[in-house]
Amino acid sequence: MPFKDSLKRIKHLTEACDLSVLVWGPGEGSFEHYEKRLKIQEELRRCFQNADILFSENLNLSESLAGTDQLTIPEQELWHLAACDVCIVLDTSKGAGEEIAHFVGSHLAHKLLILTNEKYRTSTSFPSALREHHNQIFYTEIQYKSCSLVESVLTRVRTVALGKLFGMRV
């Protein structure tokens, strides 16, 4: 197979990867930020045809996992995080921060990609290890308003997809 065709095939395999992506963040009430969350979901769906791109509030564990209605929300979210390949967290609201606070020091933390406004760079809400290992990245207002934040997310998910195909922990 010619090189270009093979390369195309790998790109296709990456984009067709069976992925589960969670997008956590602000709810419908927080207009602009919710729009951004929807935009991330939309772009991910466009680029990764076989992926489940879900908001945690759209998942109902109890339909498939008996007894989970007895669990608290953080416990249910732990199941969500365990089941996904990557979890994008739009850290624009207190709620999102609180959601992930339960998991930042867990063995599942490597799945997180926390997107935080640069003005909170000095905040110590999350362990510094997350920043050091690029599980928390910071964006400027310009990046937020433009497509570059979404592009960063797509790049991460693409990396996770190929890593998954290689059988790596990413």
Added chain:
Amino acid sequence: MDMSQNLPEENLIRGYFLGDLAEGEQERVEERLFTDREFFETSLVIEGELVDDYALGLLPKNEREKLLRRFLRTPQQYQKVRLAKILEQYISNTQVSPAPGEGGATPQASLITRLFSRLIPWKLSEARQRRRSDIGQNEPDAWKRLLGEAQSNRNLVFSLIADDWLGLQLLLRLREDSAMTLEGLTDGVEGSDADLITALTRLIKCGLVVETQEVFSCSMLGAEMLEKIDKLSGSDLHA
């Protein structure tokens, strides 16, 4: 700890968690939990097994109800920790997705179905064995180690795919010719000089390419990655 020789004790603890014991017996178990370390460790294993069985729907209905009443609804439940441990353990056992044809969920399957496709084949007995051997050997900073490992892997993958797979193209050229100068390596590869240098630097940083006196060659790791890519694409890639 060989618990197979300890069945009456296991049953006792199981009875304790299910609320099957008489009041006096219940109290005696609680007392032992505080005073007998081995007994306490056994109780952790039994408790974990019960929660596993509960989570997977393997408990008989009456035991599920007992467990809910007695254990899962108590305010000081172990549930949080326990669920986290179960998840961490099965995740570490199922990190790699099954290859096509080896079963597993379809791409169209829901997130929950996928979760189950990972959970169900996982052998509980193995997990239990692992848990038993893991007790007392917790690694408090393991999550940081995992963060580091995942980041290294992501960097490696990124070095191949960045700038429209420029890194992979360079690596492939080095497979064709085991040692190349910068000019030879980048000749004919599409991309600006800056992009090419950046891509090459990434490959070197990740250990995929080695440089010796301005001559570049593919490392062992680089060759391994190319093999993986060949397998993935179903053909030998050549630049």
